[in-house]
Amino acid sequence: MSFVTIRVRVDPDNIDGGVIDGAADLLRGGGLVAFPTETVYGLGCLAEDSVAVDRVFAVKERPQHDPLIIHVTRSMDLTGVVAEQSALFRSLAARHWPGPLTMVVPRGPRIPPTVTAGLATVAIRAPAHPIAEALIEAVGAPVAAPSANLFGRVSPTTADHVLEDLAGRCDLVLDAGDTTLGIESTVVRLESDHVVVLRHGALPVDELDVECIEGSARDSESPGQAVRHYSPLTPMAVMDPRNRVPLPPDGGVYLGYDETARPMPEGWEFFPLGSRSSLPGVAARLYRVLRSIDGRQPTMIVAELTSRAGLGRAIDDRLTRAASGHVLGA
Ligand code: TXA
Ligand code: MG
Numbered sequence: 001m002s003f004v005t006i007r008v009r010v011d012p013d014n015i016d017g018g019v020i021d022g023a024a025d026l027l028r029g030g031g032l033v034a035f036p037t038e039t040v041y042g043l044g045c046l047a048e049d050s051v052a053v054d055r056v057f058a059v060k061e062r063p064q065h066d067p068l069i070i071h072v073t074r075s076m077d078l079t080g081v082v083a084e085q086s087a088l089f090r091s092l093a094a095r096h097w098p099g100p101l102t103m104v105v106p107r108g109p110r111i112p113p114t115v116t117a118g119l120a121t122v123a124i125r126a127p128a129h130p131i132a133e134a135l136i137e138a139v140g141a142p143v144a145a146p147s148a149n150l151f152g153r154v155s156p157t158t159a160d161h162v163l164e165d166l167a168g169r170c171d172l173v174l175d176a177g178d179t180t181l182g183i184e185s186t187v188v189r190l191e192s193d194h195v196v197v198l199r200h201g202a203l204p205v206d207e208l209d210v211e212c213i214e215g216s217a218r219d220s221e222s223p224g225q226a227v228r229h230y231s232p233l234t235p236m237a238v239m240d241p242r243n244r245v246p247l248p249p250d251g252g253v254y255l256g257y258d259e260t261a262r263p264m265p266e267g268w269e270f271f272p273l274g275s276r277s278s279l280p281g282v283a284a285r286l287y288r289v290l291r292s293i294d295g296r297q298p299t300m301i302v303a304e305l306t307s308r309a310g311l312g313r314a315i316d317d318r319l320t321r322a323a324s325g326h327v328l329g330a
Contacts, residue, residue, distance in 0.1 A: 005166065007159060007173045012036075012130040020131075023172055024138035032056060032170040034148040034162045035135055037127035039100050039181045039202050040155040040287070041162050042071065042145030043170060044135070050112040053144055057114075059169035062151040067117040069102050069185070070142040073133055074126050080110035081142055082124060088190050088210065095209070098128035100185040100202035115144050125185055131176050147184060148173075154230050154287045154294075154322070157182050161291060182284035183314055189215070200317050202283065204310040230287075232294035236301040236323040238316075245329030252300035253293050255319075257282070260304060269298075279311040286315060290322060302328055 008019055023033050030052045033044045043060065045052035047070045057064060072078065074097050078085060083106035092103060107113075107122035116122050124142075127133065136143050147155040150165040159175035166173075186201035194211035205212045234252075239245065247254065251267020258275040273289060274281040293301060303319045306312035320327075 003168055005163065005168055005170055005173060007163065007175050010131050010174050010176050012176050015130060015134050017134075019174070020134045020138050023135055023174060024140075026171050027052075027135075027139050027143065030055075031172070032059065033135070034156075034159075034166065034170050034173040035132055035145070036129055036159075036174060036176040036179055037071075037132045037145075038129045038179060039127070039184050040157055040179055041148040041159070041173075042069075042127075042132070042143075043148035043162075043166065044071070044143045044145040046139065047111055047115055047142040047144035050114040053112065053114045056144065056146065059166060060146060060149070060151050062146065065117050066151075067119055067123060068115050068144040068146050069123040069125060069187075070111065070115065070144050071132065071136055072124060072126050072142050073136050074098055076126075076136070076142070078108070078124075080108040082106060082122060083108045086190060086192070088193070088195075092190075092195075092208065092210070093126070096203060096207075097126040098133065099126070100128070100181055101125060101208075102185045102187040102199075102201075104187065104189040104198065111142070121189070123187060129176075129179075131174055135174070152231055154232060154290050155184060157284075157287045161287070164291070178284075178288070180284060181280070182286055182288075183318055186314070188212070200314040202311070202314065204313070206310060230318050230321045231324065232290045232301065232322060234294050234298055234301050236303065237326040237328045238303050238305050238319050238323045239328045240305055240330075241307050243329055247302060247328075248300065250299045252302060253296075253298045255289065255293075255301060255303040257304065257306070267299075273303075276306055276308060276312075279306065279308060279315060282306065283311055283315055286318060 102125040148162045156162045181202040186203040187199035188195035198215045305316045
C-alpha cells in the first residue's frame with residue numbers, strides 16, 4: 001500500500017508530457033495510477049505485472065473471481081494479448097474504438113491469469129480520453145484497470161470520488177475533472193457471428209450492428225455482475241414508472257426526471273436526474289448525484305427507472321443494482 005496518494009491536475013486539451021511520462025514510469029515500476037477515461041476513472045496497473053495486479057485487487061477489496069478489463073490503444077500490437085483477432089473483433093474495434101466498448105475474447109499468453117481471474121478469456125477496450133490514450137501510449141503495454149472505487153461502491157466520475165475511496169491506497173491520481181459519459185463501458189463476449197451482452201453500458205447495444213443475445217445473470221462467464229453493485233450507503237429502492245406506488249412514510253430523496261417532477265408527500269424531496277429525452281445527460285450525472293445524496297444521509301433513496309431503450313437500459317441496470325434489486329411495490 002502507498003501511504004500518500006499524489007493528485008496532479010492534467011489538462012486534456014494541453015497535455016503535460018512530463019506528467020504523463022512520470023505516471024508511465026510509476027506504472028512500469030509496479031505502481032498504481034488512477035486515471036480518467038471517457039466513462040469513469042480507472043485504477044491502472046501494468047497488466048503483465050501480476051504482483052501489481054494483486055495489489056489492485058487488494059486495495060479495491062475486490063473478490064479474486066472478478067476479472068479486470070485491460071486498456072490498450074487503437075494502434076497497439078495485440079499479438080499475445082488476445083489469442084486471436086477474429087473478423088468480428090476487428091470490425092467492432094474498427095467501428096467503436098476508441099470508445100466505451102469492452103470485448104471479451106480468448107486471452108493471449110502475455111496476460112497473466114491473475115488479470116482474468118483464471119478465465120481463458122480477457123476483457124479489452126481502447127478508451128477514448130486524451131489522458132488515458134497518452135498514458136497507455138507512453139507505457140507502451142496494456143494497462144489493467146477496474147473502476148477506481150472500493151468494490152461494490154458507486155464508480156468514480158471525478159478525482160474527488162477516487163480519493164474518497166482510495167486515498168492512501170494508490171500512488172497517483174491524474175485529475176482531469178468530470179468524465180463525460182459517466183457510466184461504465186458496455187461489455188460483450190464475442191462469439192463467431194453474434195455477441196453476448198454481459199453488461200449494458202455507455203454504448204447502447206443497438207449501435208453494435210451485430211446480433212446481441214442477453215447474457216444470463218447465472219452465466220458463470222459474467223462473474224462481476226452481482227445484483228448488489230454500484231451501491232450508495234443509503235438504503236435505496238427503484239420504482240417502475242408504469243407501476244407507481246405510494247412512497248414509504250419515513251421520507252427520503254426521490255430521484256426523478258424533469259418530465260416527472262411533481263409535488264412530493266411530507267418528508268420527501270424531489271431531485272431531478274435530468275430529462276428523459278436526454279439520457280446522455282442523465283448518465284453523465286448519475287454517479288455524482290448518488291454520491292452527493294449519499295453524503296447527506298437521507299432515510300432512503302427512491303429512484304425512478306427511465307423505462308427507456310438504448311442508454312436507458314444501462315441507466316436502469318445501474319439504478320437497480322444500486323438498489324440491490326429492491327423494487328418499490330414489487
Ligand atoms: O468503463 C469501464 O469499463 C471502466 C473504465 C475504467 O474502463 N472499467 C470498469 O471496470 O468498469 P470494472 O472492473 O469495474 O468492471 C469490469 C467488468 C466486470 O463486471 C467484470 O466481471 C467484467 O468486466 N469482465 C472482465 N473480464 C471479463 C471476462 N474475461 N469475462 C467476463 N467478464 C469480464
Ligand atoms: Mg467497477
